[in-house]
Amino acid sequence: MMGAALEVVRPGALTTVQDRGRPGYAHLGVPRSGALDVGAHGLANRLLGNPPDAAALETTLDGVVLRALAPVTVTVTGAPCAVRVSGRAAAWGAPVRLRAGAELEVGRAESGVRSYVAVRGGFAVPPVLGSRSTDLLSGLGPGVLSAGTLLPVGPAGPDPVRGADALRVPGAPTELVLPLRLGPRADWFEPASIADLWRAEFRVSPASNRIGLRTGAGVRLTRSRGGELPSEGMVLGAVQVPPDGLPVVFLADHPVTGGYPVIGVVPPGPPLNAAAQARPGVRVRFVQG
Known part of the structure; x- marks a missing residue:
């Protein structure tokens, strides 16, 4: 029986699961992969008390919509965008609690390209060669998200440290x-x-x-x-x-x-x-x- 999970309602243009990648396999022809914006990915995890390498979602330009199948806590970092929970405005760059059945809407990037959606406990998709990252070149890891995909959530760790550097996020480059x-x-x-x-x-x-x-x-x-x-x-x-x-x-x-x-x-x-x-x-x- 699946525990906490999020269901993909709208996958967006390109949404993938990313952690810090799978280093050490280049001699086998396997790229590292992992989050492109390592800083934004790491911040999303810090805000939730996750390990730095916990798997999160990387969206591209037009966001994603997810439905919580059990109560979870999420955060959105990276490219600034509107965040809504069941139609109501919610915080970007801060933890947001979702009730069972609530829908998280991560909107179109207002600047930049890629936003990061983390969940407390991390996305617990099966790892491949020690990483949960989607590698678009080699095809390793979970597939690009599609409507109806279920994303299991791992067990939550210690409570996050309050006052994490949520505001120290560089803007998209001009x-x-x-x-x-x-x-x-x-x-x-x-x-x-x-x-x-x-x-x-x-x-x-x-x-x-x-x-x-x-x-x-x-x-x-x-x-x-x-x-x-x-x-x-x-x-x-x-x-x-x-x-x-x-x-x-x-x-x-x-x-x-x-x-x-x-x-x-x-x-x-x-x-x-x-x-x-x-x-x-x-x-x-x-x-x-």
Whole structure:
């Protein structure tokens, strides 16, 4: 018999279950995956007293509607949005109690892209390779949510610490500034292109997704050599330059190998979290990091 659970009423454009991912399996061809905005995911769990790696929901642009099948406590962080419980306004960025039968409506993102819905106890979907994350590239983990999906809730831990940093949430970026450490294939590019990289202004492409943030406008970087590069290992934050010369920043669901040269790497941290919230058209600049 299922205990506490939430039922998906409206799944939204793309809602997935995400925790901190499944590191340590790249040698098997398995990406890390996990929440794109690690800071917002972690805050949602802190507000409820959950462990940092508890599974939450990651929505994309137009939110989600869930029905509580038993009393639960939830919170919504990430992209700011309207939150309603059975038609009544509720708090964003703070714990909200749902009675059995109540519907939680997470609205369209007012800025940014991805909101996070956590429940006290975490979503207890079956783990795969130690993680409950949905990996869109490899297909591991639970499927993308659809109407009628039942999401079991795990046992609640200790009471959360009151006064958690709910207000220390960065807003969605109007300009994305990414620190970049050159290499390992910077020598594949003309010196003028490296100089252009620090001066150029790119734009986020609508083709961006959980696999990578694509740039759709800006200076096209030119190579100093031709030929093909054998596939080699990729890491989170790797900036790969395909033949069109427009950089792609690899995000959580990135492939573990790639054949285009990597001009540099954006280290993990707040700038990569901000990349998760950058909408199409947002300016992108690279700075020496």
